[in-house]
Amino acid sequence: MSTNSLQAVAGAIARQKMIDASTIRPDTTLEELGVSSLxxxxxxxxxxxxxxxxxxxxxxxxxxxxxxxxxxxNGLLDER
Structure with missing residues (x-):
């Protein structure tokens, strides 16, 4: 798992949900973070x-x- 990709995803989630990115781990579910489809x-x-x-x-x-x-x-990045 790319560290850059993980940091980018965690950062995007953190900004959207207004939480600390350092609390977001790869095994954390989107549901646990309160991430909706929107x-x-x-x-x-x-x-x-x-x-x-x-x-x-x-x-x-x-x-x-x-x-x-x-x-x-990462899959989408590899395809381009």
């Missing part, structure tokens, strides 16, 4: 800007943990 979309927009890539809506399906988001992000 939050996921907003977080995806932020990651698109940060990494200059397009995240298709279907890439947001089935995300359960922070690690899932990082893995999906």
């Amino acid at each position: 939050d996921v979309t907003t977080i995806a927009f932020e990651l698109e800007e940060e990494f200059n890539l397009s995240i298709p809506n279907e890439a947001l399906d089935g995300l359960t943990t922070v690690a899932d988001v990082v893995t999906r992000l």
Whole structure:
């Protein structure tokens, strides 16, 4: 798992939910963090800007943990 990707995802979640990014671990579920489907979309927009890539809506399906988001992000980065 890329440290940069993990930091970016944790930072985006922290800003969206107004929590401390250092409390976000890869195995933390999005539900535990109070992340809604609307939050996921907003977080995806932020990651698109940060990494200059397009995240298709279907890439947001089935995300359960922070690690899932990082893995999906890394996969999209590898594809470009």
